[in-house]
Amino acid sequence: MSTEPALLTDAAVPAPRPTNLFAGLARDWAVLFGAAVILVMIVIGVGAPFLGTVDPTEINPTFRNRVPGTEQTIRRADGTTATYRHWMGTDSLGRDVYSRVLYGARISLVVGAAAAAISIAIGLVIGLVAGYLRWLDGIVMRFMDGLMAIPAILLALAVVSLFRAGIVSVIIAIVVPEIPRVVRLVRAIVLSVREEPYVEAAIMTGTPTPLLLIRHVLPNTVAPLIVQGTFVCASAILLEAILSFLGVGIPPDTPTWGNIMAEGRGLFRVYPHNIFFPGLCLALTVLAVNMLGDGLRDRLDPKLAKRM
């Protein structure tokens, strides 16, 4: 039958740790912290319009490069005035950095989640096929070796140079270097699972290959892939920010953390706030996702946890 119960009992047994009780507790604290920060970022991203923001793309030539905390009096069409405080200052085009940072959370989260989901999905299919069809394995894995020999950022830069700048091309650029890593992981799992008695038994009883893969092999990949997906998500958020920062990612008027920093580069000496606030959010988010990933790895994948 299904291998799921066995998997669950495996996962329920925490990784054997030679250290004291507090180590386990600290791990849980790290997972909680990671999850909490991610949750806050999701709330910020979704609720950006309701969190006291203004239009993040609105340019104001008379109110450029203001330091954090500067107040601005806005005259409305009906003659009344209102005061708006730029908590994080304005950039060199007079746009409100606070609004841009909050809206920027959306892009980071969407790119992170999409890149993780897509690279896992594609990698899973290729890995399952390569691990099972021996004649295809050699060709596919040599191809993956070739892809992995190109450092991730260079591969991503090459991909964005081919397409028009935009969120889709950025996601493609991030997914391409991640796929070989997922393929390798899935293939390794398939190769070890093939030798298990229950798989041999299933082959003996004449289970067709597609069913065998889905029912007996696939469940074994779930836990490692969740862990891998978290790490892909973290590096995707970083890579998107890097591409945007270098000016080859998402178009510069779109508020993303990388774009805000790219815009602030020129006047960094005088106005470091354009780099400081988005940089802090970016580092915090990536740290949170990584901590969640570390915690999940220890809980779901004790073998891998021991190796790291």
Next chain:
Amino acid sequence: MAGYILRRIVATIPVMLIVAVLVFLMLRLTPGDPAAVIAGDNANAEQIAAIRTRLGLDQPIVVQFFIWFGQILHGDFGESFFFKKSVAELIVSRLEPTLALSLSTILIAVLVAVPLGVLAAYKQGTVIDKIVMGFSVLGFSVPVFVIGYSLIYLFAIKLNWLPVQGYQRIADGVGGFLARLILPSLTLSVIYIALIARMTRTSVLDVMGEDYIRTARAKGQVERKVLFNHALRNAAVPIVTIIGFGVALLIGGVVVTESVFTIPGLGRLTVDAVLARDFPTIQAVILLFSFVYVLINLVVDLAYRVFDPRIRY
């Protein structure tokens, strides 16, 4: 042994060949005439026609690949129409800053990370261990450019100890060269330190339970020598592997760091080439970096024997 070295070298050929095929196909995947794409936006019909003949674009695609690949094997990477120079010349002129930055980064990283990792392993479970491991997670998460700008802000702008940005050739004075190299190298070494420290800790912990460690202690060897002569020497293989593996991270970091510190190296060249859609340069840089990456990992593989004579092939 000689047979193994030969086999290992031969095994890298298909990998490099696939990289070359991927880089070659890159241009064919773009919509439009490859000759026009290579020539850039400001090319006239004559230049485009010259490129078409040079690349043999009227030939079958396999023949085109071998024409292109043959030229590369002769060191001919084509002409950069953006920089108005041959790509080979362009790369040579950008080599020094990148080499200096990479080598000083590796040096700093190994000198800091290995002792940190050994210390964390020795003090396993203590506050020191947790600080080192915490730093390691942090090092993976904080983007290179955030580290770079923080260091510039603190050491160059607030404390005024070091120059803010830029690069000085070593021939123009060692003092200025080093002063401008410190901040970028420190910036770039953070992620590398995180990686190597973590691997060193794991690797030393694995070894600490071995019989020969107990024997060394039983014979009264001082703890420092147990750690560095017995444990670290036996834990070296995974550490050296991760240093080679981390070169990919280093190359990625070079691209960003050179942009932050306005260093005119290969990383900055890559970004400029991508911004200008200067394909001959992009192709050459990717091939070069990948070749270096594969080569370093080959050397690392072969270096195992030096570190661990137990490995026989």
